[in-house]
Amino acid sequence: AQTVTQSQPEMSVQEAETVTLSCTYDTSESDYYLFWYKQPPSRQMILVIRQEAYKQQNATENRFSVNFQKAAKSFSLKISDSQLGDAAMYFCACNQGGKLIFGQGTELSVKP
Amino acid sequence: GAVVSQHPSWVICKSGTSVKIECRSLDFQATTMFWYRQFPKQSLMLMATSNEGSKATYEQGVEKDKFLINHASLTLSTLTVTSAHPEDSSFYICSARAGWDRQNYGYTFGSGTRLTVV
Numbered sequence: 001a002q003t004v005t006q007s008q009p010e011m012s013v014q015e016a017e018t019v020t021l022s023c024t025y026d027t028s029e030s031d032y033y034l035f036w037y038k039q040p041p042s043r044q045m046i047l048v049i050r051q052e053a054y055k056q057q058n059a060t061e062n063r064f065s066v067n068f069q070k071a072a073k074s075f076s077l078k079i080s081d082s083q084l085g086d087a088a089m090y091f092c093a094c095n096q097g098g099k100l101i102f103g104q105g106t107e108l109s110v111k112p
Numbered sequence: 113g114a115v116v117s118q119h120p121s122w123v124i125c126k127s128g129t130s131v132k133i134e135c136r137s138l139d140f141q142a143t144t145m146f147w148y149r150q151f152p153k154q155s156l157m158l159m160a161t162s163n164e165g166s167k168a169t170y171e172q173g174v175e176k177d178k179f180l181i182n183h184a185s186l187t188l189s190t191l192t193v194t195s196a197h198p199e200d201s202s203f204y205i206c207s208a209r210a211g212w213d214r215q216n217y218g219y220t221f222g223s224g225t226r227l228t229v230v
Contacts, residue, residue: 033217043150043203045221052217091155098144098209100219102155 004094006103013082014111020067021077021106023092032095034068034075039089039105048090051075084110114140114210118222125196125229133191133225135206141186142208146219147179150203162189196229203227 004025013019025034036048051059051068058066063083067076075094079086087110092103115138125131135145143164148156160170160181168181178200180192189208193200206222 035219037221043205043224045156045205045207047218050218095219099158099161100146100207101158104155105153107153 004092004101004103006092006106008106009104010107010109012109012111013079013086015082015084017082018078018080019082019108021079021090021092021108023075023077023103025073025075025092025094025103027073027094027096029096034066035093035095035100036064036066036075036077037091037093037102038086039091041088045091049077079108082110084112086110114208114218114220116142116206116208116220116222118206118225120225121223122226123228125227127197127229128195130192130194131196131227133193133204133206133227135189135191135208135222137187137208137210137220140208140210142189142210143186144209145183145189146207146209147181147189147191148205148207150205150224152203156205159191193227196227198229201227201229 032053034051038046038048049059049061049064063080065078089105091105093100117136119134145162147159150156159174160168162168162181162183164183164186170176183189205224207219210220
C-alpha cells in the first residue's frame with residue numbers, strides 16, 4: 001500500500017525566515033510524481049510545486065524548492081523568505097495508479 | 113490554466129434526504145475525476161475515482177450505495193449523498209486530472225463543498 005507521511009503536524013516560522021516541511025513516502029512504482037499543495041483557510045487546494053521522480057534535479061518555484069531524495073523516499077519543501085500569506089495547511093502527495101494520495105498535513109504559521 | 117468548478121460551495125440538508133454535488137472541468141476534458149472527503153484539520157481521504165462512461169471505483173470502506181458517483185460526460189462528475197445523516201457532514205472536494213504529457217501532468221481541485229446534515 002502506498003503511504004505518505006508528514007511527521008510535523010505544526011510548524012512555525014518568523015516572517016522573512018526559511019522553513020522546511022518534511023515528507024516521506026512509500027511507493028512500489030518506478031515512475032511517479034510528487035506534489036506539495038497549499039490549503040489556506042478558504043480550503044482551496046493550490047499546487048505549490050511538483051517533482052517528477054525520474055528527474056534528479058530538484059524542482060524550484062520562486063521561493064519554494066524541494067529536496068528530493070529518491071533512495072530515501074524523502075520529499076521536503078523549503079520555503080524561503082516566508083511571508084504572512086504562506087500561512088496555511090501544506091499537504092505532500094504522491095500519485096500511484098493515477099490516484100493522488102495525501103499525507104496528514106502540516107499547519108504552517110508565520111509570525112510577523 | 114485548468115479550472116474545476118464545484119457546486120454548491122455549501123449546503124445544509126435534513127437527515128434522510130439526498131444531496132447532489134457537481135464538479136465540472138471548465139476548460140479541459142477530464143476523463144478521470146476524484147472525490148475526496150476532508151474532516152477539520154485532517155487530510156484529504158480519497159473516496160472514489162470516477163471515469164467518464166464507466167462505473168466509479170470506490171476506496172475500501174466507502175459505501176457505494178450511500179455515495180453515488182456519476183461521470184456522464186468528459187466535463188461533469190456528480191456525487192450524490194443519499195439518505196444523509198449527521199455523520200456524513202464533512203467537506204467534500206473533487207479533483208480532475210489535467211494533462212497527459214509529463215510537462216503538464218497534474219491535478220486540479222474544485223473549491224469544495226461543505227455539507228451539514230441536521
